[in-house]
Amino acid sequence: MRLKPVPDPPTDLDDLRDLQRAVPLVPGSTDDCCARLHDRRGLPDRQTANDWLAFLRALGLVRETSRGFVRADADPTPELVREGLREGVLLAPEALGALRAATPEDPLTADALFEATRESVPRHDRARDPQWEATWRARAARLLEWLALVDLAERVDGDETGDPAGSPAYVAGDAAGTGD
Structure with missing residues (x-):
């Protein structure tokens, strides 16, 4: 499945890593994860945070489990982001x-x-x-x-x-x- 959200890109992959780290290691609900992204990364609103959550998932940097979303054990390397874009983004x-x-x-x-x-x-x-x-x-x-x-x-x-x-x-x- 390819996902639609494509947020504004960061200036570099370190910024993307910071967004990924805002997602919890312990599974959290969509609302919890969006609140963390909003608060920790200064995103303007919940919809932007939700778009980032979906996009991070498309890139393989976040996983959805039966208990909610969790940060994936993967670094946002150029290779991983390329693969995520090719495979996960509409x-x-x-x-x-x-x-x-x-x-x-x-x-x-x-x-x-x-x-x-x-x-x-x-x-x-x-x-x-x-x-x-x-x-x-x-x-x-x-x-x-x-x-x-x-x-x-x-x-x-x-x-x-x-x-x-x-x-x-x-x-x-x-x-x-x-x-x-």
């Missing part, structure tokens, strides 16, 4: 495919990724969110930033792409061709 494989097709002359933007995946956006998300296109465009931008954080994507200057808005654009990164 539309990440499609983003990686689009990155492999991108070139420095025609890099991938968040708008292009959204357009390439718009038909894959779950129907219930479209029905319940009148602003679903903006929501999923922003998600595409965050996903590309996550891929760049772990070298699955390489950011190229938006101005070089001819995009008047200068929005970031990406090509496949150094780790995109590796299995780790």
